[in-house]
Structure formats: C-alpha cells, structure tokens
Amino acid sequence: MTEVNVREKVLAANASAARGLRASFRESGTLVVNLISSPGSGKTTLLEATARELKARLRLGGLDGDIATDRDAQRLRDAGIPARQILTGGACHLDARQIEAALAEEGERLSGLDVLLIENVGNLICPTSYDLGEDFKVALLSVTEGDDKPFKYPAIFARAAVTVLTKADLLPHVDFDLDAVVNQIRALNPSARVLVVSARTGQGMDGWYALLEEERARKCAAVPAVACPA
C-alpha cells in the first residue's frame, strides 16, 4: 500500500481553463459578466433589453447555458446580437471548458467583443462554484421570489459583485420588503452594488446600462492596443 500526499485543487482543470479565458479577455479588453439566478427571475429578459439598448454603442455577444432548448440564444439573436446556446445535458451549471469550446466554435462572431454576457443555467447554488473567467458575477433576484432569499442562498449573494432585483414593476402586488433584502445582501457582501430594475417598464435600467458601460471602459482603458469608445 502506498500513501501519497498531494495538494491539488479539485477544480484545478476548471481553474486552469478560467485563467486562460481571463487572459484572453484581458488582451481583447472584453468585459465579461456571469449572470446567475433561479429559473424565471428574468435573466434573458434583462439581456434582451440590454442588447436592444447597447448594441448601437458596444459590440455585444451572449452565451446561454440551459439543460435543453436553444430558446434563450434565439431570443438574444432576435434582439440583435450574436449568441450561442450551450446545452449542458442535465448539468446544473456552466464550466470554463464549455465557455472555451463555445467561443472556439463561434470563432469571429464572438471574438473581440466589448461585452460578453454569460447567462448561466437557472440555479442559485451550483453555478456559484465555477469560475468562468468573468470580471464579476451578477446575481438576479426577482421580487416575486420572496424577500428571505439572500440569507437562504448566501453563497451567491456573497460572491456576486452586483445584485439586480428584477420585476420591480410588480412590487405593489407582492409582499417584498426591499429594505430588508438590501440589508441582507449588505450583511453578506458589504461592497455589493444593488440595482432595482424592471426590464419591462425600463425602471432603473439606466443604472444597469451605465454600470456595464463604466466597467467596460475601465477594462478597455487598461489595454493600450484596443481602441476604446469615447
């Protein structure tokens, strides 16, 4: 019998792919956001509105993770940006190798983007553990999901630099204590940015667009070889 002491990260293969992606996104000045939420909280709807608003000013692209159907990527293409569906065949999250493969297969269409929008599989738990080479994670929580969720699913709210509270137009119809939710998020992640939006009415969406444009400008400014939009 032989005993060998090692210290190897279980997710080393994912971490190595994520490092490669991050280096390549740094070189092209591409801002990458990883959207994570439960199913039906409005990730695709937020991205459709984002595509329509920003596509004239920024070169956008999307990757959509789902267990089945290419419906989400089709919705983003209908909104006017290139997008590719990644089917996980049952897995509850995207991993960095799937991002690598999808970008390689799309070639020119998804290379040299200003902003890459990654929509993870609808799930508040598993996607939290997988680095996709993104600049930051964005957690979405719709007001219909209940105001106790940040403390019930703490890992994602602790790790997401930005939380977007969606479907704000429904606030008058549901018992959702906005202040309590913001306080829970702050208790888990004191530096988190919290936005309250409705993609349907446009309420608060300017803040979301401004955040993406500012973060893209910041990333782009660090790359001398890339021409940044003014």
Place this chain on the structure above:
Amino acid sequence: MHETGLAIEIHRIARAVADERGGGPLESVTVAVGDLAAVEPTLLEFAWRAVVEGTSDAGAGLLVEWERARQDCASCGEIVERAPGSWLRLCPRCGEPLRVSGGDALDVLRVVFGDGAAASERGAA
C-alpha cells in the same frame, strides 16, 4: 448536484496520482473542504460511491477534513461567536465589514492505493 461533478474530478485526480506511480486500486482519498466551499459532505460521499462503483476503485473511501474560515474585524479582532461557515460579513459588535481568510478549500490532500499489476507480477515471480 454539483457534488457529482466534484466526485468525478476527485476520482480523476486520485487515479492520475496512482497511475503515475504504477499503483493499483485506490484504498482511500482524503479531501480538504472549506466551510465556505458550498459543498455538502454527505452528498459528496454519496456521489463518490456512485462514481467509483463498477470501477477497479469500488469500495475506496472518501475522507473529508474540514477547513474553517476565520473572520476578523479591524477594530474588534477575531469573531468567534458565529457558527462555523457563517456567510455574515458585518461585525456583530460594531457593524463594520469583516475580513475573511480560509474556508474556500476544495483540495485533494492524500491518496492511498494498493500495488499495481506490475508490482503484483514482480511479487509472484
């Protein structure tokens, strides 16, 4: 069930460690799991048994060593009154943001395996 994906990776890493040394079936694998790694140990062990079943490593044990996270407040020092694995990041005494160290480990620490086919043949000769 991302524990299944983790169990597959643990098996792949452990198998590679044994194969590089000409080793045989795995006896046990020890992993470090941080209490902020978002991993449920009973689910991980269940997934592990399912992953090794039907392979030459069937019956190999998975041992989990916990790694605790530490929370420190710049003014109040180490925060010890919270439950291990707490995600709360404001000091319970003064309300200031806390600094967190450790607790995110998810590492293969130790692999124990039996003799490989080559070693058994040498033993028989």
